[in-house]
Amino acid sequence: LSGLKGLVGAKSLTEEDIKPALNKMRDHLIAKNVAAEIAERLCESVSTRLQGKVLGTFNTVASTVKNALNDSCVQLLSHKRRVDILRDCLEARQQKRPYVVTFCGVNGVGKSTNLAKVAFWLIENGFRVLIAACDTFRAGAVEQLRTHCRKLNALHPSDTHNGQKMVELYEKGYGRDAAGIAMEAVNYARDVRMDVVLVDTAGRMQDNEPLMRALAKLIKVNQPDLVLFVGEALVGNEAVDQLTKFNQALADHSNMETPRLIDGILLTKFDTIDDQVGAAISMTYTTGQPIVFVGTGQTYTDLKNLNAKAVVQSLLRG
């Protein structure tokens, strides 16, 4: 952004003063993989906020714009309701019921893998986990989860946990109705006193109406404690459409006054994008929901919390 150091005197900023710097900033955000529409809206709000302000003596328009954008983005990513899963799991345990999380999203984004990472994290925190294999469509989906259960149990053998098996798979093979299997799994978990049920679902495109309807049904009949939308950091402008339509489908097909919508986002493949971190902005901007976890690799420990400041630093760098 050098070359933008056009100094403005001590007069207050007009839209025209800000425009060139803001245009560059918008292109910069797009290059960092923020959805075009959202980059535009972010810049507009910065422009509105800066108009009429007087520039500090040593500040250029460019640096003023950058600072304002920095603040907007940090706020966007951090000023959010906190999702405290561990606390909520404990509370559910006291109520003698399992805490239920549903993972949903489009195809191949990392739902099942990151579900396994969340399972690992919960086990490490002393919770017993039931994984519900509700992707009854994609080839190998059940075996994928079975493999994860075996590996997780090997990492946390029952003899180190008072003889208790820390993770189990609830599966009914392929072809059956996902909502029904989820319900059976929750009932089973309640009966055998498992603490958490993690519900894996099949990937689906947001425009595929029958599949979206089926997901809405699963969520409606099971009323999970947490609906996590899994999205990959690689996604471009499509992020906006995915989240909007998942929420819309959950609302439209629920026939309820206050339908269950997406409660939070799990942002995957963060290790594959260098500093093109824009999807984090697009997704939070679109839903107003927090990024609960960030997936940073393919092993169980590659699950992190979002560091808003660091992400915004990457976003504005270069």
Added chain:
Amino acid sequence: MVLADLGRKITTALRSLSSATVINEEVLNSLLKEICTALLEADVNIKLVKKLRENVKSVIDFDEMAAGLNKRRMIQSAVFKELVKLIDPGVKAWQPTKGKNNIIMFVGLQGSGKTTTCTKLAYYYQKKGWKTCLICADTYRAGAFDQLKQNAIKARIPYYGSLHETDPVVIAQDGVEKFKKEGFQIIIVDTSGRHKQEDSLFEEMLQVANVVSPDNIVYVMDASIGQACEAQAMAFKEKVDVASVIITKLDSHAKGGGALSAVAATKSPIIFIGTGEHIDDFEPFKVQPFVSKLLGMGDIEGLIDK
């Protein structure tokens, strides 16, 4: 239709040329702005978009242009040319040869659709009468072999893989050897998902490529990918000799523009597109008809040649 939204926006922008009374720099700038916005919203790489804008502008020089020239037509044709350039690397698509074994290796980012598309491609050739088979050289992802096996069994395609061997290089080599001996004509090797940031995964890809000596390396791209596409596609191309691109998940709302930068980065043509999870949700891809469909125009070639 695939990329329909983008096509509509571009044609609308071009149509505005006909309604303008004079064609001057201002008109051109606003046209280019509209087209570039549409491309960016479709995830086309921002550097490619900037280049497109510059290239069109460099063709149309209002000061030098003779008065009688048809500026509308020149602008339209310059835009068309640039759009075709985005999608068409100018390289002929690879075709299998009869009477020998053709080895095709699939590579790409995690979850892009390799395993699913492997079976689709095998099925496509099988229906055309080729003797085809599948090899699972992914020992990394949980359930990878089960996935390929279940797909292959359903499509009645012979397959090879191992639940015990942990080295994908060994599996790939053994599988190819076995199927060559058995006279298979199209041998498709599926590999793990990987990304440029992890050297060991890229090294493994190179080793698999070295032992199977593929005739065609296919880079599989997800249509919803954004600006990170270029760097990843470029890195794959630098490591192994990518020769073709397949874009998957075009049944989504995704405009697929991000994946197009894989064409530019790998200088390889798109040979097929995936349009669903089922085995026959798969179509061969041809550049010219695609662009004309995209822009709702019948005679692009005619336009471009003038």
